[in-house]
Amino acid sequence: MVEKRSWLDYLAHFFLLFGIGLMLFPVYVAFIASTHTMPELMTAPMPLLPGDKFIDNYWQVLTGHNLAIGAPVWQMMANSLVMALGITFGKITISLLAAFAIVYFRFAFRMLFFWLIFITLMLPVEVRILPTYQVVASMGLLDSHVGLILPLIASATATFLFRQFFMTVPNEICEAARMDGAGPIRFFFDILIPMSKTSIAALFVILFIYGWNQYLWPLLVTTQEDYYTILIGINRMLAVSDEVPQWPIVMATTLLAMIPPVIVVVLMQRQFVRGLIDAEK
Amino acid sequence: MAKVTLSGVSKTYAKNITAVQKINAEITDGEFVVIVGPSGCGKSTLLRMIAGLESISSGDIFIGDTLVNELEPAQRDVAMVFQNYALYPHMSVFENMAYALKIRGIAKNKIKLRVAQAAKILEIEPLLKRKPQALSGGQRQRVAMGRCIVRDPKLFLFDEPLSNLDAKLRHQMRLELKKLHHRLKTTSLYVTHDQVEAMTLGDRLIVMNQGKVEQIGSPIDIYQKPATIFVASFIGSPAMNFIEGILKPEENNVNCEGLGKVSLGEVNLHNPIEQGVTIGIRPEHIIIDTPDAINSFTLPVALIETLGADSLLHCGGFDPTQPAITIRLAGIQPFKIGTPISFSIPMEKIQLFNNKTGKNILPNVNAM
Structure with a gap:
């Protein structure tokens, strides 16, 4: 700012605080709700201060007693974690390899393959969901972790991102490696992957959250409670017939479901930002 | 160390663009030869053909007595300093210098010894743990040379290595290069468009223009008896009248x-x-x-x-x-x-x- 105008500062802070309140209040309410019993929660002015059932509720959620569905929340979270990590690592691995091939090797129809990959950017999972379901079902992969992960593993976005990054790596680096006697595989592992570290970190965060928040696909391929992901679990808890959902339990589950993405973002925040802003050259 | 023989070496790109035309030259063992010419004259292409980074359209290149036309760069036992140094940004100076040796499966204590020796020659011992990002231009230049020295190759190739440095540093590195060659006596080929570098560094010069050799000879010969009007105008500053x-x-x-x-x-x-x-x-x-x-x-x-x-x-x-x-x-x-x-x-x-x-x-x- 050129000159100090305090009323503008106050206004800016007011809007910021307002925004923060708007974002945080629902989370706060969810937390309050998860610390009360159901009847307490149903009283006319909804309580806005924490109750005394924090430990009871969360214990119940984690161990799975008296829940509307059979699987305990820790198992659903484990399923979500397996799926999110599987999708993340799978996508990164495949995209790195695909981008490596497209940028560094001269093979027939190279540009055709690149454009084929690029075109799939326009097709979200939902468009191809029925044929994909058919394929996964005939492979006998329904109700399995592989079935949850495999169809979501190919990523045009990540391939494209790595391709762009690889193209910024000076050609001389590749030539220097050739002079040093590194073959393609050594070059890939010793030089290209370490150089792409920040891009990989940024993608890890994005893809982990993408994987964690998958909803439609797990909803289709899982029928057994053992393979429910946390999002499906929450959905099932809400879809109880002939009775009111157990709101304290649902809210506790929701808050637990938020924790892993928050951990990933907080831990990798620095690399994430660096990966998005510049490629360390 | 080895001699290098170029016989009828040509490079033709698609659409009949000839970058290098029938070059014949012999570089004797331990000689420092500078290839000099204006930009686009094919000097870098020639160097890259000798390095193995560019295929040879016709002709033969011998390093020592080995025909290297079809050999991979690593098999030719040559080392190259690039214009932008091409240091691996994620590796420390030590790792950069050790990388080629590591690939060859040389024992770790031997690698340490050789890197330490090269670092001593180039006076970069205090920098070994740093990353290239934390080095100045001159220091990066030294590391790039160190990476070549540790390999003890038959032939050093330099592709305009000083052109990214400022004038003062360029002068200083030029002297050091000359001293280094005096000490190691490795056959060297050096590409530059700077005629001062060419005159001061080379035992012999190869003056190129439009893909062809205009003259080969000692700097003094070329200065005093230019074979063509191009050589006469290119070498010497201010230019000949x-x-x-x-x-x-x-x-x-x-x-x-x-x-x-x-x-x-x-x-x-x-x-x-x-x-x-x-x-x-x-x-x-x-x-x-x-x-x-x-x-x-x-x-x-x-x-x-x-x-x-x-x-x-x-x-x-x-x-x-x-x-x-x-x-x-x-x-x-x-x-x-x-x-x-x-x-x-x-x-x-x-x-x-x-x-x-x-x-x-x-x-x-x-x-x-």
Whole structure:
């Protein structure tokens, strides 16, 4: 700012605080709700201060007693974690390899393959969901972790991102490696992957959250409670017939479901930002 | 260490673009040869063909007695310093230097020893743990050289290694390169467009233009007896003066428009017929204030550049028929712009080029 105008500062802070309140209040309410019993929660002015059932509720959620569905929340979270990590690592691995091939090797129809990959950017999972379901079902992969992960593993976005990054790596680096006697595989592992570290970190965060928040696909391929992901679990808890959902339990589950993405973002925040802003050259 | 033999080496790209045309040259063991030429003359392409980074369209390259045409760069046992150094950004200086050795499966303690030795030679021991990002241009340059030295290759290749440095550092690194070569005596090929680097570093120069070799010879030979008008104009700063005229063989002189007759003295020319020629004379060879000497002329001063140690007098060129001559004189000169100045061109310093072929037609010129 050129000159100090305090009323503008106050206004800016007011809007910021307002925004923060708007974002945080629902989370706060969810937390309050998860610390009360159901009847307490149903009283006319909804309580806005924490109750005394924090430990009871969360214990119940984690161990799975008296829940509307059979699987305990820790198992659903484990399923979500397996799926999110599987999708993340799978996508990164495949995209790195695909981008490596497209940028560094001269093979027939190279540009055709690149454009084929690029075109799939326009097709979200939902468009191809029925044929994909058919394929996964005939492979006998329904109700399995592989079935949850495999169809979501190919990523045009990540391939494209790595391709762009690889193209910024000076050609001389590749030539220097050739002079040093590194073959393609050594070059890939010793030089290209370490150089792409920040891009990989940024993608890890994005893809982990993408994987964690998958909803439609797990909803289709899982029928057994053992393979429910946390999002499906929450959905099932809400879809109880002939009775009111157990709101304290649902809210506790929701808050637990938020924790892993928050951990990933907080831990990798620095690399994430660096990966998005510049490629360390 | 090894000699390098190029025989008929050519590079043709698609659409019949010829980058390098039938190069024949022999680089002897331990020699420092500089390939020099303007940008786009194919010098880098030639170097990359020797390195194995570029395929050879025709001809043969031998390193030692081995034909290397089809060998991978790593199998040729050559090391290269790139213009932008091409250090691996994620590796420390030590790892950068050790990488080639690690790939060869050399024992760790041996690698340490060799890197330490190379670091000592280049005085980069305190930098071994740093990343390239934390190094200055000159330091990166040293690391790039260290990466070559540790491998103890048959041949060093340098692709304009000093062009990213500032003038002062370039000068310093040039001296160090020369010292280093004196010490290691590894056969070296050095590509540059900077004629000062070429003159000071090379045991021999290969002057290239438009994919062809114009002249091969020692720096002094090339300076004193340029084989073509291109070499004469490219080597030397300020550039050689050129005056066009008609050769009169029976009178042993050249009739130059706007200047008069320039006598050549008693010389045995190749093909002494009346023809269009260009006289070449270096700015430092012209003598001033000698009105009675042979080949004495007068031109007005157009501009004076004072460099401190010497001054450049630009004379003539006021109209298209009047030749423009640059004279290099020691010290600071008192001349005023516009005053006529008399100077003489010593006969024994004159170079004579055929206007059609561009070739030097004086005897004793080591032409290609």
